[in-house]
Amino acid sequence: MAAQRDQGHNGDQPPAAVTDVSARDVPAARERARAIPEAAVARLAVYLRVLSGMAEEGVSTISSEELAAAAGVNSAKLRKDLSYVGSYGTRGVGYDVDVLISEIERILGLTRKHSVAVVGIGNLGHALANYGGFPSRGFPVAALFDVDSDLMGVPVGGIPVEHIDDIEAICREREVNIGVIATPPSVAQDVCDRLVSGGVQCILNFAPVVLGVPDHVEVRKVDLAVEMQILSFHVARRADEALAEVTVDGTRPGVGEAVVGR
Amino acid sequence: MAAQRDQGHNGDQPPAAVTDVSARDVPAARERARAIPEAAVARLAVYLRVLSGMAEEGVSTISSEELAAAAGVNSAKLRKDLSYVGSYGTRGVGYDVDVLISEIERILGLTRKHSVAVVGIGNLGHALANYGGFPSRGFPVAALFDVDSDLMGVPVGGIPVEHIDDIEAICREREVNIGVIATPPSVAQDVCDRLVSGGVQCILNFAPVVLGVPDHVEVRKVDLAVEMQILSFHVARRADEALAEVTVDGTRPGVGEAVVGR
DNA sequence: AGCCGCTTGTGAACGCAGGCACAAAGTCGT
DNA sequence: ACGACTTTGTGCCTGCGTTCACAAGCGGCT
Ligand SMILES: NC(=O)c1ccc[n+]([C@@H]2O[C@H](COP(=O)([O-])OP(=O)(O)OC[C@H]3O[C@@H](n4cnc5c(N)ncnc54)[C@H](O)[C@@H]3O)[C@@H](O)[C@H]2O)c1
Ligand SMILES: NC(=O)c1ccc[n+]([C@@H]2O[C@H](COP(=O)([O-])OP(=O)(O)OC[C@H]3O[C@@H](n4cnc5c(N)ncnc54)[C@H](O)[C@@H]3O)[C@@H](O)[C@H]2O)c1
Numbered sequence: 001m002a003a004q005r006d007q008g009h010n011g012d013q014p015p016a017a018v019t020d021v022s023a024r025d026v027p028a029a030r031e032r033a034r035a036i037p038e039a040a041v042a043r044l045a046v047y048l049r050v051l052s053g054m055a056e057e058g059v060s061t062i063s064s065e066e067l068a069a070a071a072g073v074n075s076a077k078l079r080k081d082l083s084y085v086g087s088y089g090t091r092g093v094g095y096d097v098d099v100l101i102s103e104i105e106r107i108l109g110l111t112r113k114h115s116v117a118v119v120g121i122g123n124l125g126h127a128l129a130n131y132g133g134f135p136s137r138g139f140p141v142a143a144l145f146d147v148d149s150d151l152m153g154v155p156v157g158g159i160p161v162e163h164i165d166d167i168e169a170i171c172r173e174r175e176v177n178i179g180v181i182a183t184p185p186s187v188a189q190d191v192c193d194r195l196v197s198g199g200v201q202c203i204l205n206f207a208p209v210v211l212g213v214p215d216h217v218e219v220r221k222v223d224l225a226v227e228m229q230i231l232s233f234h235v236a237r238r239a240d241e242a243l244a245e246v247t248v249d250g251t252r253p254g255v256g257e258a259v260v261g262r
Numbered sequence: 263m264a265a266q267r268d269q270g271h272n273g274d275q276p277p278a279a280v281t282d283v284s285a286r287d288v289p290a291a292r293e294r295a296r297a298i299p300e301a302a303v304a305r306l307a308v309y310l311r312v313l314s315g316m317a318e319e320g321v322s323t324i325s326s327e328e329l330a331a332a333a334g335v336n337s338a339k340l341r342k343d344l345s346y347v348g349s350y351g352t353r354g355v356g357y358d359v360d361v362l363i364s365e366i367e368r369i370l371g372l373t374r375k376h377s378v379a380v381v382g383i384g385n386l387g388h389a390l391a392n393y394g395g396f397p398s399r400g401f402p403v404a405a406l407f408d409v410d411s412d413l414m415g416v417p418v419g420g421i422p423v424e425h426i427d428d429i430e431a432i433c434r435e436r437e438v439n440i441g442v443i444a445t446p447p448s449v450a451q452d453v454c455d456r457l458v459s460g461g462v463q464c465i466l467n468f469a470p471v472v473l474g475v476p477d478h479v480e481v482r483k484v485d486l487a488v489e490m491q492i493l494s495f496h497v498a499r500r501a502d503e504a505l506a507e508v509t510v511d512g513t514r515p516g517v518g519e520a521v522v523g524r
Numbered sequence: 525a526g527c528c529g530c531t532t533g534t535g536a537a538c539g540c541a542g543g544c545a546c547a548a549a550g551t552c553g554t
Numbered sequence: 555a556c557g558a559c560t561t562t563g564t565g566c567c568t569g570c571g572t573t574c575a576c577a578a579g580c581g582g583c584t
Contacts, residue, residue: 036495037570037571038492039570039571039572040571041491041492041495042488042492044491045485045487045488045491045492046472046485046488048491049470049487049488050472063530063531063532064531064532064533065531070472071472072472072474074572074573076572076573076574076575077571077572077573079531079532079533079534080533080534080571080572080573082532082533083532083533083534087532087533089531089532089533090531090532090579090580090581091530091531091532091533091578091579091580091581092529092530092531092532092579092580092581092582093530093531093532093580093581094530094531094532095532107495107498108491108494108495108498109494109495109497109498109499109501110491110494112494112497112498114490114493114494114497116490123388123389123392123393124389124393126385126389127385127386127388127389128486130385131385131386131486133470133486133487134486134487134490137487137490137491138494139487139490139494177493177494177497178490178493178494178497201496201497201500202493202494202496202497203493204486204489204490204493208311208395210308210312210332210333210334212334216500218493218496218497218500220489220492220493222484222486222489223307223308224390224393224395224396224466224484225307225311225395225396225399225401226304226307226308226311227466227482227484228376228378228396228399228401228440228466229303229306229307229310229370229372229399230300230303230304230307230482231376231440231464231465231466231480231482232370232371232372232374232376232400232401232439232440232464233298233303233369233370233371234463234464234480235371235374235376235439235463235464235480236369236370236371236374237371238463238478238480239371299540299541301541301542302541325560325561325562326561326562326563327561336542336543338542338543338544338545338564339541339542339543341561341562341563341564342541342542342543342563342564344562344563345562345563345564349562349563351561351562351563352549352550352551352561352562353548353549353550353551353560353561353562353563354549354550354551354552354559354560354561354562355550355551355560355561355562356560356561356562357562
């Protein structure tokens, strides 16, 4: 079938030394939540989207095999991922789509409200603020910030842009949970610090810099240049391989059929 | 120190079953290139950016410890990553910044030209097309595509938008290596197929769908909703932990100091 | 009611990536 | 010229995540 190989791009940073200061030799109880590998969490989010699509199409039950195919993963892995959430399948039948959606949402914490603030309303910030996919998935955009005085008060995606200097106060007031940084790299650390002092605990960073944050803050970065370079690496590798392939046995890499994702 | 925990979000998909059909029990030679873990490739790209910054500031030599701190990783891991590239350090001194830059660029395949095509010039596509960070890093934008007739010929970031129906021909003609999909999810698979038949081997997908592609095509996806949901999960986990923490020994997670990344 | 076949859930094995610690190697100072 | 110091490169161990394979469980069919 050959769906895409998902991101191989992943972790670094001492998983137990720096970030996980707290969770060790603790009784148990929420141990279950902690035990979910981050990679599995990422996949759960994908399953959730696929399941939502299924639900809209009126599908009420799905087997691990079908869901795995739709999500582009191995069915064993899918079942193990779902087992982190709990046992909500029916043997011989499969999973109830609605139940699974509810349970995954619960585990991912999507039952809470997660207000988002976008900082840096330039090219990228505009696109993010206008994007309907966030509010519709439970991430309402609560505030936009910039330094540019021309932007002050201008509504983008229905939300007026506010001045960066008010960021702490506004974030606290509106209980912003997630800060999105779309400013130039040079000011990203400063913006990050301000978000943190505004009580924001989760940050999604688009600026190509490594942010330093306190232990209790979670940062994820989206670095397009890195993505490009990883692709570039694969181009180079493929070129080498194709060369070696031909040299060794004359076989050329097959072209295969294009499989439809959903 | 506590820099950010990098993406824990990572691999899935059978690493040896689907994608790596070709590279096994091969003589050796380029075996070196294949042997680099994808996670290490992602970090190499980060090191490269940090090093570029260093070079601009006139730094000519850097130790693994310094570079590791700047990149937010463990120094041992950094050295191991660099060892995949080769032995270009000088013991007792460190690495020559320029040499390291050249070698990482070589490994990442950045010595070749990588033309990029962006498909779907909406909110996100505009931002991408206008982004100066791609051309400056060796990824010139060679073409833009959309279906919207109002956009035809309109220059975005200096490149005129062309019709999606010409995509195969233009991609072949301009030797596009990397296709970026920023269309609505519903047409993403179709666009993907067209890119592939236009000879594009690497795809960066922003649409929230799982793309099916032939084995020889590499897909990476950037899924902001998934990123948000991973953050959401951590919010939930933290809330649970904080609760348990207080319940068990009365200690509250420390607030720590905000460390500056660079 | 009992059997059959299908699908889940998971125990166990495997493999890869991360981290430690040290020997090798080179530099700088005297 | 030699020794002491610094820093690299890497072997080994540990731990996590993925995969396999199968027993347990449930619905449906006879
Ligand atoms: N545009 C893209 O497609 C793209 C792609 C990858 C990465 N990025 C990164 O995303 C970031 C934003 O890119 P962009 O193209 O939108 O840049 P941009 O220059 O269009 O926008 C930056 C915005 O940040 C604002 N800003 C500057 N200093 C600020 C401060 N101290 N506080 C608040 N706002 C401030 C500016 O006024 C501007 O509106 C950059 O770091 C860039 O490297 C962008
Ligand atoms: N805007 C964001 O910040 C954001 C964030 C995350 C994900 N995304 C995803 O990125 C994609 C684009 O988002 P957007 O906000 O730019 O949407 P958009 O609607 O603004 O832009 C989509 C563009 O694609 C074009 N298009 C439609 N069908 C096409 C086809 N068959 N061939 C070529 N072009 C076609 C449309 O004309 C439009 O210009 C979506 O899949 C969205 O889910 C966007």
